[in-house]
Amino acid sequence: MKIGFIGLGVMGRPMANHLIAAGHELFLHRVKDVSQHLVDAGGKALESAKAVAETSEIIILMLPDTPDVEAVLFGEEGVASGLSEKKLVIDMSSISPVATKNFAQRIGKLGASYVDAPVSGGEVGAKAGSLTIMVGASETDFERALPLFQLMGQNITRIGDVGDGQTAKVVNQVIVGLTIEAVAEGLSLAKAAGADPAKVREALMGGFASSRILEVHGERMIKETFDPGFRIRLHRKDIGLAMEAAKALELYLPHSASLQQLMNKALADGLGDKDHSALIKALS
Amino acid sequence: MKIGFIGLGVMGRPMANHLIAAGHELFLHRVKDVSQHLVDAGGKALESAKAVAETSEIIILMLPDTPDVEAVLFGEEGVASGLSEKKLVIDMSSISPVATKNFAQRIGKLGASYVDAPVSGGEVGAKAGSLTIMVGASETDFERALPLFQLMGQNITRIGDVGDGQTAKVVNQVIVGLTIEAVAEGLSLAKAAGADPAKVREALMGGFASSRILEVHGERMIKETFDPGFRIRLHRKDIGLAMEAAKALELYLPHSASLQQLMNKALADGLGDKDHSALIKALS
Numbered sequence: 041m042k043i044g045f046i047g048l049g050v051m052g053r054p055m056a057n058h059l060i061a062a063g064h065e066l067f068l069h070r071v072k073d074v075s076q077h078l079v080d081a082g083g084k085a086l087e088s089a090k091a092v093a094e095t096s097e098i099i100i101l102m103l104p105d106t107p108d109v110e111a112v113l114f115g116e117e118g119v120a121s122g123l124s125e126k127k128l129v130i131d132m133s134s135i136s137p138v139a140t141k142n143f144a145q146r147i148g149k150l151g152a153s154y155v156d157a158p159v160s161g162g163e164v165g166a167k168a169g170s171l172t173i174m175v176g177a178s179e180t181d182f183e184r185a186l187p188l189f190q191l192m193g194q195n196i197t198r199i200g201d202v203g204d205g206q207t208a209k210v211v212n213q214v215i216v217g218l219t220i221e222a223v224a225e226g227l228s229l230a231k232a233a234g235a236d237p238a239k240v241r242e243a244l245m246g247g248f249a250s251s252r253i254l255e256v257h258g259e260r261m262i263k264e265t266f267d268p269g270f271r272i273r274l275h276r277k278d279i280g281l282a283m284e285a286a287k288a289l290e291l292y293l294p295h296s297a298s299l300q301q302l303m304n305k306a307l308a309d310g311l312g313d314k315d316h317s318a319l320i321k322a323l324s
Numbered sequence: 325m326k327i328g329f330i331g332l333g334v335m336g337r338p339m340a341n342h343l344i345a346a347g348h349e350l351f352l353h354r355v356k357d358v359s360q361h362l363v364d365a366g367g368k369a370l371e372s373a374k375a376v377a378e379t380s381e382i383i384i385l386m387l388p389d390t391p392d393v394e395a396v397l398f399g400e401e402g403v404a405s406g407l408s409e410k411k412l413v414i415d416m417s418s419i420s421p422v423a424t425k426n427f428a429q430r431i432g433k434l435g436a437s438y439v440d441a442p443v444s445g446g447e448v449g450a451k452a453g454s455l456t457i458m459v460g461a462s463e464t465d466f467e468r469a470l471p472l473f474q475l476m477g478q479n480i481t482r483i484g485d486v487g488d489g490q491t492a493k494v495v496n497q498v499i500v501g502l503t504i505e506a507v508a509e510g511l512s513l514a515k516a517a518g519a520d521p522a523k524v525r526e527a528l529m530g531g532f533a534s535s536r537i538l539e540v541h542g543e544r545m546i547k548e549t550f551d552p553g554f555r556i557r558l559h560r561k562d563i564g565l566a567m568e569a570a571k572a573l574e575l576y577l578p579h580s581a582s583l584q585q586l587m588n589k590a591l592a593d594g595l596g597d598k599d600h601s602a603l604i605k606a607l608s
Contacts, residue, residue, distance in 0.1 A: 137517055160531050172531050176519075197527035204519040211524050215510040215533040218579075222502030225577045226495040229566060232573040233421055235460075235488040240495050243481035247444050247456050249499040251535030282513060289516040292607050293509045294586070295502075295579055302578070323576050 042067065043188070044096035046089055046112055046119070047133065048075040051159070052102035054166040055132070056083065058191045067092045089115075093122030098188065099129050105277060106135040113143060125151035130185055132173075134158040134213075136281050137206035138288050140176070144202040153181045154202055158209035159193060162270060170194045174212070176205035210285060213278035217299050217316065219253040224320035227261050238262050257317035269315030276303040276312075326351065327472070328380035330373055330396055330403070331417065332359040335443070336386035338450040339416070340367065342475045351376045373399075377406030382472065383413050389561060390419040397427060409435035414469055416457075418442040418497075420565050421490035422572050424460070428486040437465045438486055442493035443477060446554060454478045458496070460489035494569060497562035501583050501600065503537040508604035511545050522546050541601040553599030560587040560596075 044067045045056040053075050060066050066083040068075070069092050079085055086092050089112050093099050099119055103109050109131055113119045119129060129147055131140065131154070144154035155177040165171040171193035175182055182198045189196045199208045226249070230240040241258045244250065260266065279300045286293045306312065306322040314321075328351045329340045337359050344350050350367040352359070353376050363369055370376050373396050377383050383403055387393050393415055397403045403413060413431055415424065415438070428438035439461040449455040455477035459466055466482045473480045483492045510533070514524040525542045528534065544550065563584045570577045590596065590606040598605075 172527070174527050195527070195530045197523065199523045199527055200519050203517070204523075207514055207517040207519040208524045208527050211510040211514045211519075212528050212531065212533045214513060215506050215528065215538065218506030218509065219503055219533070219535060221579055222499050222506060225502065225580050226499040229498060229569060229573075229575060229577065229580075230491055230495045232575045233487070233491040233569055235484050235491040235495075239481065239483045239488075240492045243456070243458050243479070243483055243492050244496050244499065246479045247496065248536050248540070249496045249503070251503060251537070252532050253535070254499065256532070285513060285517055289513075291513060291516045293513065294582055294607075295505055296509055296513075298578055298582060323578075 041065070041098065042096045044069075044092035044099035045102070046070070046092060046099070047102035048072070048078065049102065049104070050163050051166045053078065054163070055102060055192045057081070058169050059188065062191050067095045088117035089119045090117040090122035093119040093127065097127060098185070099127065100188070101129070101131045101133055103133040105133070106139045109133050109135050109143065110139065114146065120147065120150060123147065123150045123152045127152040128155065128181060128184060129153070130155045130157055130188070132157045132159055134209050134278060135206060136284055137203045137210060138285060140206045141203040153178070155181050155185050156202060156205040157185065157189065158205055160209065160212055161193070166192070173197070174199055174205045174208035176200060176202045176207070178202075207285075210278060210281050213275060214282050214293075214296050216253065217275055217279055218295050219251055220257050220316055220319055221295075221299055221302065223251075223254050223258050224261060224323055227258060228320060228323050260315060260317040261320045266314040266318040268313065269317070271313050272303055272306045272316050272318060273312040275316045276300065276307065279303060325349070325382065326380045328353075328376035328383035329386070330354070330376060330383070331386035332356070332362065333386065333388070334447050335450045337362065338447070339386060339476045341365070342453050343472065346475050351379045372401035373403045374401040374406035377403040377411065381411060382469070383411065384472070385413070385415045385417055387417040389417070390423045393417050393419050393427065394423065398430065404431065404434060407431065407434045407436045411436040412439065412465060412468060413437070414439045414441055414472070416441045416443055418493050418562060418565075419490060420568060421487045421494060422569060424490045425487040437462070439465050439469050440486060440489040441469065441473065442489055444493065444496055445477070450476070457481070458483055458489045458492035460484060460486045460491070462486075491569075494562060494565050497559060498566050498577070498580050500537065501559055501563055502579050503535055504541050504600055504603055505579075505583055505586065507535075507538050507542050508545060508607055511542060512604060512607050544599060544601040545604045550598040550602040552597065553601070555597050556587055556590045556600050556602060557596040559600045560584065560591065563587060
């Protein structure tokens, strides 16, 4: 199938590679040296997002943030200007659920379809083709996109209609961030009270306090191994999306709001490019 | 062995029962109608905590809060007045780690030993003999108490010296409470944004957001089944212990402090005797 892929970053490169390896014809934009191997493998570099949209049946985006997606879709020589009926845009970036619904409406008016499908699993999951993919789409569009998702991920769920994929991703980031903060406060208390945090973590692993975060990030906190992983700076962006949604929806999320401030403090302390488990250092 | 057991509440009764069933001679105090079956099974009711301490080699306490333990230990006709050398006091209540160290010192001056061994697992775990037991004790005292712990629990860890058991329990309650709050904010956001919280929970269960709380309490939040379980009122007591420790240790625990206020709000909203998963209602 002719597939457009825009956004060849740390995540996008291995994802595009899986599609090429499966025999798809890929049309790329903004190919830099670091993504030249995709062209060597058969991908075709085009001069604009518009050209990618004109040439491809399905156009996949994997971009850093909401304004990047908006610019690639609706900017000059953007995807929208090259779309025609029955084409499908799949945004796999992690961006605003509110903006996503707006983008989908505008794409829909051109006769094309829109799916949001943010992922979790990081660079490791992207390379292994084992990403978790949270999808917002009509049932028809989901079925159409599913064979491509299966080349990139393993745990693929249609949450609901357009926007719901982005909502699920934001919820994931809220729960992950707040659970890290929970473990950080617990282990800080253990240490300050003179108990061995490693022993406490071990004793708690079997009960209701147990979580993937206590297991993985709890160990990072105890050993103080803060190489990313997932950077506090990037996680702060996602909590920002939660705060934006909370404002739009008039929703009370006191701990998410406080978490955003703790992340600001972590950045002020020079921890922005450390793993998010380093949030424990923002408490001390 | 001659064992004293003081505190025959919802937890204490089944715990004492396991000791009698294993053939130990139990000496009880404050036996009410609801604990009469322990006397029928061979337990002996005595008129004071002092008499229990005089008669028993090991004295176990399972009481509601710090002041109760202090009164039973050091009040008139209390345990301390009946202790002699080589006796062992085991406090299985969940109380202040700071006060625990003080109590242990005072008991130690009488030539007796002190172990703190709070539990988690609730009434279900107490009845099944499957409690998690977090122990603060010298190695010698731990070895001496272990056969009794094995009659009441399964996951038994010596965290460290006296007080460390209580610290681990408080840390457990902090992490559990804050993880409940994390899941509550996440699922509230999902619902407000129009995504199906059940679908979101399902999609998140495989990844870093996964926890026992997302699994068990997340489902309670979605189905709005808030029968305890563990009451918000009791959990608030434990977060109060964390706040007391934070004050004594000059420790910054912003989310625990905020959780305490959310629990106050839940009580103001009449939710004090609901399961702690009902904290999600304090957000709306």
